[in-house]
Amino acid sequence: MKLPETSEWVLHAAAVIAQLPSGATVSAAQLSEHFGVPGPYLSKQLAKLVRSGILTGSTGPRGGFRLARIPERISILDLVAAVDGAADPYVCRELRQQGRGAARPEDCTQPCALAAVMRDAHEAWRESLSAVSLADIVAGLPAGVVDKNRRLLG
């Protein structure tokens, strides 16, 4: 079980975008330079955030990305789910009802206990990620980093 490496890119990129002055935008090329990652591939990931309604993208000169809503209402879970999908990593294929030892349907009125445990764990993971907003991340950045970003974005 592993998240795409681009998850980290998207999280850091969103943190930078959140520091933009109101109305300003930043391009994928600028961000790729900022982080030292492949530009076109980063652009591909940011497009996912646009499709998820987290960012809005504008084309043309002075175009780029900006947040679609205030950072207080963007959770880390929103970002991770946008780039990786919201599906549960464990999928129950009803193994108990297959093969020679298949359980009879009348014994399967309750959902599979193992699937329930895995689902609860995933829910705990989601809760933990949704408890932190992008604004919380930005608020915790060291002053030096904020200054550096301000210079980039200004």
Place this chain on the structure above:
Amino acid sequence: MKLPETSEWVLHAAAVIAQLPSGATVSAAQLSEHFGVPGPYLSKQLAKLVRSGILTGSTGPRGGFRLARIPERISILDLVAAVDGAADPYVCRELRQQGRGAARPEDCTQPCALAAVMRDAHEAWRESLSAVSLADIVAGLPAGVVDKNRRLLG
């Protein structure tokens, strides 16, 4: 982010093995018939459980697998970690210190806040899985399933 499909196999197989009479064993071939999954591949996964110290495997006729310790002391996390590894799905590559906008080392005295959030979420997932033991799963099985397994294992 997704778990190997074999995670489900291992969880169900462990639940069956936990119902074995004391001292008895069950072979990978029996289990693969029971669940309708490829035998050699299942054997490969069970070998991981042996390496993790959850099962013990004996060769020869009447050989097979049995639990290495009581099911109360085997958590779902133990099983999942054995088959998928215990690594955090999110790996922090210190993106903040790379590229043109790299933060200075003196601004990175604190660990990356994003990595910390992801780590906490993973820890919540692990806690949730470690709270349930194999004995809990077996105790919750319907009576019909237990009977069916008893007939298989007896």
Place this chain on the structure above:
DNA sequence: GGCGTTATACTCGGATACCACGTGTCCGAGTACCCCCGG
């Protein structure tokens, strides 16, 4: 009849191909800006 030896059949364990998803790249459609020209 009891015991040692041998042959056997069955088990796990690791080494070997195949395939899908993430990774990396490219090019095209669309748009706001800027310059130029005319009034």
Place this chain on the structure above:
DNA sequence: CCGGGGGTACTCGGACACGTGGTATCCGAGTATAACGCC
């Protein structure tokens, strides 16, 4: 000097190859069993 039109350059968005890890399979090493022959 001011307004309109066209060209331009820049942006995002989706379509196209490549590599790594999961999936599936096989065969070999090792061992408890069972039969067999001998004492």
